[in-house]
Amino acid sequence: MTMDFSDSEIVRYSRHILLREIGGTGQAKLRGASVLIIGAGGLGSPAALYLAAAGVGRIGIADHDVLELSNLQRQIAHRMAGIGTSKAASAAAAMRAINPDITIVPIAVQVDANTIDELVASYDIVLDGTDNFATRFIVADACVQGRKTLISAAVLRFEGQIATFKPHQDVSLPCYRCLYPEAPAAGMVPTCAEAGVLGPVTGVMGALQATEAMKEILGIGISLAGRLLLWDALDMRFRMITVPRDPGCFGCSTQHAA
Template identity: 45%
Template sequence: MLSQERLSRLRESLSRISVEEARRKQKAGVKLIDVRDDEETAKGSPVGAARISRSFLELQIENVAPDADAELMVLCASGARSLFAADDLKRLGYSSVHSVEGGFQAWEAAGLPVEKHRQLSAAEKERYARHLRIPEVGAGGQARLLSKKVALVGAGGLGSPVALYLAAAGIGTLGLIDNDRLERSNLQRQILHTDDRVGELKISSAAKSLKAFNPDIALNLHETRLNEDNAQEILGDYDMVIDGSDNLATRYVVSDASTQLNIPMIYGAISRFEGQVSAFWPNGPSRGPCYRCLFPEKPPASLTPSCAEAGVLGVLPGVIGTIMATEAIKILLAIGEPLIGRLLIYNALDCSFRNLEIAANPHCNQCQSNRGSATLAGRS
């Protein structure tokens, strides 16, 4: 009875709009928030709506609408829960909130555009249960990860922890790009591989480990070295590329191709006791730099020895690789503050981390000519 009385008061005090008006406002840029549960949105949701279950609205709303003065619209199944949700948002300080009359039932009846989202199976809910408990991920975020395709250049030191943690996180498709064969000296740091596989192609060995770890992920194996002739063709099918190579020439190829394809690039490098991580996405929302803004031209080989030449502490790739995987997941989920425009430097000997700001170079020959709309290459 009290709920009915409160509902009546909310109908009188809160702004209510029709689904047709909500659609017009949405086209004009106003955010529409669907507060139904995952089981309900399995049947569909308004195109472009942000889906935040009513239970997590207060925890997640700032990720969708950080500006309390932004105009918001709230939609549920029939228009009741959205009133309570709108009232709560007003209490949180949001100044302009509308409840959509009739909810999704009215939206569907009016023939307005609807999109369906991937739903998690029972096995996926069990495997990713700890992700589902995180408001910033949840079922919607996990479904997003499962739909993504990530290319990983190199299945060695950095590629090992990156691949394992992305497979564990539920990235739907991993593309492994490498043409090297496993050597016993690799095993000190390349934890994807085992001693009995010495002599095998690294991507074949990696596939065995990853499938044993998470049999549901899809793997694309590219037995090749990435170069200027094949980079765009291979990477063009992916949402992101992660550079785990130990080769500067390859790194520049990855950078140039990712910039031209408008997909984010996660960068990592290691030597002896030190590692670096950054993320480059000149066409992303923050319009950050590209790799060539930081390193315009390849330095002499004498200044950049490989791990085989300089040596590397065996556990260092684990530290840097897990940070790279974390940055990849943050960008794919559009959460947190990725290392775009920042270079993270780690020194294992004194366990120090330094953040260096990186500005986009307005005279960069590579990224300036490729800057356009902030789009994840058509894979939003």
């Protein structure tokens, strides 16, 4: 992979290049990578800004919603001037303002069973920052079928969680459905709109998604695959839970058998 960086790129990414684990070769890997962020909200906003700043070469940001005033309490990629406009376009503008040298693809479409396969196929890694189980399962299943690494996070009130799923890389690793076989019954788990969320909690979890995405691209550190990280902000306590593969999992058993 070439490292023909311009003088301005060398200055921009100098703090990465200084790191032994990244260097010029790692920065070139980031430039050659692509990441799809689904949801330009509380999780997607910080993830998008950090990945853009880091120099990931192509980033898709998918969200069909328009920006509302209530979003600004936590969705830091957006500004008052964007209220009533596309979240995908608003986030893309913020990303380009940070780093005009990378490719940003705003995707203002509904992410559903009809659109997800084509979206996932175009990127190396998928970050799920959605706020409902129906979409999470659609994204997770598409990542299994498309053999794409998924980094999924969720938040509620003062708590957050994050895990990486890449069963296509190792038959011992779980998929999302190994952890959550089915969506909970309607009304069992409230949304942030119903129960509330502390704004910075979304920022921490979104930043962790960006961190894990970069680790996967660079091939450094210990992956969150096979583990679930839980954070309680009120107690300032992190817990790590091992997530085993379910041999009878509806989501990935067919892939493992293949």
